[in-house]
Amino acid sequence: MDPDGSEQDPEMKKYSSVCVGREEDIKKSERMTAVVHDREVVIFYHRGEYHAMDIRCYHSGGPLHLGEIEEFDGRPCIVCPWHKYKITLATGEGLYQSINPKDPSAKPKWCSKGIKQRIHTVTVDNGNIYVTLSNEPLKCDSDFYATGIFKVIQSSS
Ligand code: FES
Numbered sequence: 001m002d003p004d005g006s007e008q009d010p011e012m013k014k015y016s017s018v019c020v021g022r023e024e025d026i027k028k029s030e031r032m033t034a035v036v037h038d039r040e041v042v043i044f045y046h047r048g049e050y051h052a053m054d055i056r057c058y059h060s061g062g063p064l065h066l067g068e069i070e071e072f073d074g075r076p077c078i079v080c081p082w083h084k085y086k087i088t089l090a091t092g093e094g095l096y097q098s099i100n101p102k103d104p105s106a107k108p109k110w111c112s113k114g115i116k117q118r119i120h121t122v123t124v125d126n127g128n129i130y131v132t133l134s135n136e137p138l139k140c141d142s143d144f145y146a147t148g149i150f151k152v153i154q155s156s157s
Contacts, residue, residue, distance in 0.1 A: 013037070017123060017130040026050075026129055033065050036131045039146050041120055043131065044069065044089060046076055050122035051089040052131050053078075056145035058094065058116040059085045073110035092117035092140065117142045 020034035026045045033042050033055060040055040042065040057064050062082030070079055070086070072095055077086040086095040094113035100106045118140040121132040144150070 015133055015135045017121075017132040019128050020131050021129050023124055023127045023129055031065060032129075034131060036120070036133055039133060041131055041133075043122060043129065044078065046089060049089075050124070050129070052120040052122045053087070053089075053092055054118045054120075054140075054142040054146045056142065056150060057082065057085060057087070058141035058145070059083060061145040061150055064117075087117045088112075090119075091115060092119040092142070115140060118146065 014037045016037075018034070018036045020036065020041075020043060021032055026032050026043060030045045031042060033040065035041075041052050042055045043050060043052045046069055053064065055063065055065055057080040059080065060082060062080040062085075064078050064080055064087070067078045067081045069076055069089070071077070072086055075095070076089045077095060078089060079086055087093070088095060092115045094116040095110055096113060097108040098111045099108045115138065118134050118136070120134050123130045123132070
């Protein structure tokens with residue numbers, strides 16, 4: 001049986017879900033990496049929710065699986081270990097702080113650059129974690145580092 005037609009259509013096959021591990025394991029480690037249809041992703045387990053995204057940072061290809069999770073403006077973000085860019089776990093938006101130099105009393109305000117990191121879908125079935133790659137047509141900056149010569153991340157980088 002092939003309910004999503006992925007066996008017939010190789011293009012569709014790229015978007016079939018792939019089992020990447022066990023729920024009990026990621027709940028302990030709170031993150032894991034996986035290769036899903038030739039694309040490297042990181043999966044985070046944070047405050048009871050799963051999030052998956054391209055493993056390399058949209059800015060310059062930094063290893064997001066080695067970053068820390070922090071909250072900015074009430075939004076959980078992965079902070080890239082290379083240049084500290086902040087990426088929301090839920091949407092892949094790049095956050096930055098802006099200030100109005102003409103207003104001395106103004107406090108810096110958190111703003112979004114828009115979606116920069118490609119987010120993928122995580123589902124759990126019978127204790128197994130599945131990732132389905134995003135087929136969102138929107139171009140994400142992280143796509144550049146998810147393909148070609150950049151796509152193989154070194155285990156210790
Ligand atoms: Fe991630 Fe520069 S590579 S912040």
